[in-house]
Amino acid sequence: MTDAVIRRMKDLPSTHLLGSGTPMCAGCGGLGALHEIYDILGAKTVFVNAAGCMTLLSVYPFTPFRGSWLYTAMASAPAGAQGVRDALDILIEKQRIAAEEDLSAVVLTGDGAAYGMGLSATSSAIERKLDFLYVCYDNEGYGNTGQQSSGATPRAARTATSTGSSGHSGDKKDLYAIWIAHRPVYAATVIGAEPLDLARKIEKAKSLKGPRMILALAPCPTGWDFDPQDAVEIGRLAVKTGIWPLKETIDGRTVHTRSPHPRLPVEAYLKTQGRFRHLFEPARDEALLGEIQARVDAYWENVGAPT
Amino acid sequence: MNRVLLTGNGAAAWGARLAAVDYVPAFPITPQTEIIETLAKWFERGEMRGRLTLLESEHSMLTAAGAAAATGVRVFTATSSQGLLYAMEMVYGLSGWRVPFVMANVSRGLGTPTTLESDHNDLLATRDSGFLLIVCATCQEVLDSVLMAYRLAEDARVRLPVIVNLDGFTLSFTREPVEIPEAQRVERFLPAFDPQGIRFRASKPISQAVAVLGGTPYSYFRYETHLAALEALTVYDEVADAFAAEMGRVHPAVEAYRADDAEVVFFMMGAFATKAKAAVDRLREAGERVGLLRLRLLRPFPEAQLRRLLAGKRGVAVIDQNLSTGKGGVLHTELASALYGMRNAPLLASFIGGLGGRDIGAEEFYEMAAVVRKAAQSDDPPAPRLLYTRAELREVRKLQALAAVERAQHHEGHAPVDTGGKQ
Numbered sequence: 001m002t003d004a005v006i007r008r009m010k011d012l013p014s015t016h017l018l019g020s021g022t023p024m025c026a027g028c029g030g031l032g033a034l035h036e037i038y039d040i041l042g043a044k045t046v047f048v049n050a051a052g053c054m055t056l057l058s059v060y061p062f063t064p065f066r067g068s069w070l071y072t073a074m075a076s077a078p079a080g081a082q083g084v085r086d087a088l089d090i091l092i093e094k095q096r097i098a099a100e101e102d103l104s105a106v107v108l109t110g111d112g113a114a115y116g117m118g119l120s121a122t123s124s125a126i127e128r129k130l131d132f133l134y135v136c137y138d139n140e141g142y143g144n145t146g147q148q149s150s151g152a153t154p155r156a157a158r159t160a161t162s163t164g165s166s167g168h169s170g171d172k173k174d175l176y177a178i179w180i181a182h183r184p185v186y187a188a189t190v191i192g193a194e195p196l197d198l199a200r201k202i203e204k205a206k207s208l209k210g211p212r213m214i215l216a217l218a219p220c221p222t223g224w225d226f227d228p229q230d231a232v233e234i235g236r237l238a239v240k241t242g243i244w245p246l247k248e249t250i251d252g253r254t255v256h257t258r259s260p261h262p263r264l265p266v267e268a269y270l271k272t273q274g275r276f277r278h279l280f281e282p283a284r285d286e287a288l289l290g291e292i293q294a295r296v297d298a299y300w301e302n303v304g305a306p307t
Numbered sequence: 308m309n310r311v312l313l314t315g316n317g318a319a320a321w322g323a324r325l326a327a328v329d330y331v332p333a334f335p336i337t338p339q340t341e342i343i344e345t346l347a348k349w350f351e352r353g354e355m356r357g358r359l360t361l362l363e364s365e366h367s368m369l370t371a372a373g374a375a376a377a378t379g380v381r382v383f384t385a386t387s388s389q390g391l392l393y394a395m396e397m398v399y400g401l402s403g404w405r406v407p408f409v410m411a412n413v414s415r416g417l418g419t420p421t422t423l424e425s426d427h428n429d430l431l432a433t434r435d436s437g438f439l440l441i442v443c444a445t446c447q448e449v450l451d452s453v454l455m456a457y458r459l460a461e462d463a464r465v466r467l468p469v470i471v472n473l474d475g476f477t478l479s480f481t482r483e484p485v486e487i488p489e490a491q492r493v494e495r496f497l498p499a500f501d502p503q504g505i506r507f508r509a510s511k512p513i514s515q516a517v518a519v520l521g522g523t524p525y526s527y528f529r530y531e532t533h534l535a536a537l538e539a540l541t542v543y544d545e546v547a548d549a550f551a552a553e554m555g556r557v558h559p560a561v562e563a564y565r566a567d568d569a570e571v572v573f574f575m576m577g578a579f580a581t582k583a584k585a586a587v588d589r590l591r592e593a594g595e596r597v598g599l600l601r602l603r604l605l606r607p608f609p610e611a612q613l614r615r616l617l618a619g620k621r622g623v624a625v626i627d628q629n630l631s632t633g634k635g636g637v638l639h640t641e642l643a644s645a646l647y648g649m650r651n652a653p654l655l656a657s658f659i660g661g662l663g664g665r666d667i668g669a670e671e672f673y674e675m676a677a678v679v680r681k682a683a684q685s686d687d688p689p690a691p692r693l694l695y696t697r698a699e700l701r702e703v704r705k706l707q708a709l710a711a712v713e714r715a716q717h718h719e720g721h722a723p724v725d726t727g728g729k730q
Contacts, residue, residue: 046507058517060519065512070377071516072374072516073366073396075367076367076370079370080373081374082362082367083332083374084377084378084507086332087330087376091378094329100510103507103509121366124362124363124367
């Protein structure tokens with residue numbers, strides 16, 4: 001692998017590729033991350049989309065993408081990437097197109113598809129060693145339909161389908177671990193609020209061939225109930241509290257690229273969002289807060305000493 | 308030409324091979340597997356150039372098919388029955404992508420009950436999807452129809468995917484003599500694939516299959532697809548003429564067999580039409596003016612042609628190898644709508660038969676012809692009939708009796724011990 005050329009904030013691209021004026025919500029953490037990702041990936045890409053919020057990026061006759069786009073369905077975007085990749089390989093092998101006409105296949109999916117309906121197609125694409133980049137913007141619920149609970153919804157979060165006093169009863173599925181179990185070429189977590197970390201990971205992913213995943217936590221003002229102007233700060237708090245570990249895995253070896261030290265208590269993150277308000281009002285739910293903190297503590301204890 | 312014995316599945320694979328398809332996304336399902344195994348072998352041996360990729364489901368298989376076609380290669384795939392239903396979201400989706408590719412469907416009855424043998428309910432589930440539908444009755448026709456389907460799908464006036472249907476077992480596993488045309492002839496009939504405006508290239512970014520907002524653009528694109536499908540009626544006839552000129556075999560949208568002077572005709576589709584032909588021959592020998600109209604092109608529906616062919620007929624026995632639960636035979640409904648308002652339209656009688664591989668016997672064809680002849684004389688349309696014999700009913704009663712005995716024995720011999728709810 002080549003050494004990353006992005007070392008400092010001033011190395012980040014100064015021209016931005018993704019157009020503005022999209023129908024995404026103000027303060028959308030997913031769109032913020034996508035802007036940063038697209039700046040690095042560039043326009044020689046086909047974004048193969050699974051049904052979700054970002055399906056609305058390309059609505060006839062407009063698109064913010066300078067490169068190409070293919071909407072598929074909720075369950076099968078990785079199979080769409082397979083078809084695009086196979087076809088381009090065949091066209092190049094048969095010399096029906098020049099090598100310069102080649103494109104990278106990028107799956108763009110929300111967590112609803114990624115953690116649930118699309119998991120079978122994703123697992124199979126990795127197992128076939130498909131050369132593709134998989135980008136999941138994870139806003140921890142079926143955001144496009146009004147934030148019902150998904151496989152990515154964290155414990156205790158209030159959603160449109162878990163409105164009780166203790167919120168969502170399930171645990172957030174560890175999609176990263178599921179990916180790693182497939183031994184992909186590359187996997188990384190990112191967040192738009194940490195643009196340098198994100199850019200270095202995208203650059204690394206771009207330089208590799210094979211199945212690669214970028215899992216981006218996407219603070220969601222409408223789904224998580226916070227003021228759009230706080231999206232970046234909430235993203236930073238997700239990292240500083242250790243709730244969203246920034247890491248990457250190459251050749252089966254996982255490295256944490258940020259180790260928050262000292263880690264802020266999880267409630268610094270939770271209390272910024274209406275979806276967790278019932279943990280603080282009318283009375284503090286010490287049991288649930290303790291459970292969430294203990295889970296984060298246990299994760300970092302397993303990681304070992306901060307680097 | 309090279310004349311060999313081929314199964315319907317083998318003929319479908321040969322069609323794809325002769326069409327020089329670039330890409331085959333695949334998923335196995337009985338009774339289709341021989342098609343993809345044959346193609347896999349040819350790709351592996353280098354007898355075909357391109358790629359076969361095994362997906363993890365038919366839904367993914369069709370997504371990959373559409374995506375590859377949208378990237379600009381010639382695509383072939385094949386499925387059947389439950390697999391077709393599993394892919395149904397994409398079946399409906401892909402016609403709107405306007406990607407021309409060909410899928411063989413090896414017809415098999417749908418669950419429940421689960422079965423492996425043939426009827427046409429799987430195909431008919433795609434009726435309103437925007438795929439064009441060609442229904443075969445012989446193995447030769449399967450090979451020929453795959454080639455014709457590519458020329459039809461890829462025509463600039465059409466640009467829609469096509470299903471070529473062959474009946475499971477009766478065609479898929481039955482060997483018939485099939486002429487395999489020489490490659491040069493195929494090249495003359497079917498030019499190399501031209502993706503036209505639909506392809507992904509770095510130098511020409513494009514957004515495909517995008518969403519629309521509101522009914523106005525939605526209706527526009529849906530109407531456009533419909534009009535292209537209607538245009539495919541004209542294009543189909545051109546393709547059939549060109550095929551006949553090059554290969555010497557005629558495959559019209561509707562096959563008419565001894566129908567010119569017929570008073571009563573059978574109307575049906577698929578391989579059982581071969582049995583109908585034999586019945587027509589016997590009835591003709593007995594002096595009956597009976598014929599057959601076999602629908603080959605189910606979508607677009609050749610309405611004008613059917614009205615022409617049925618003008619002056621006394622009655623039609625519509626034989627549906629399908630069942631629209633709570634309504635009846637789908638072809639019966641389709642034909643009735645096509646003939647509505649036609650002066651002196653023939654009387655239509657509906658017969659359901661051949662579900663899940665059930666045979667339609669010669670005697671049943673004779674009986675259907677007699678029923679229609681009699682009804683036409685009295686101008687009194689008979690009630691729809693579900694073909695079933697006394698012998699079959701006895702057979703099912705026997706199975707039911709066995710099931711009852713088995714159940715009783717199970718309860719006596721293996722009754723769970725009462726543990727007072729503490730087991």
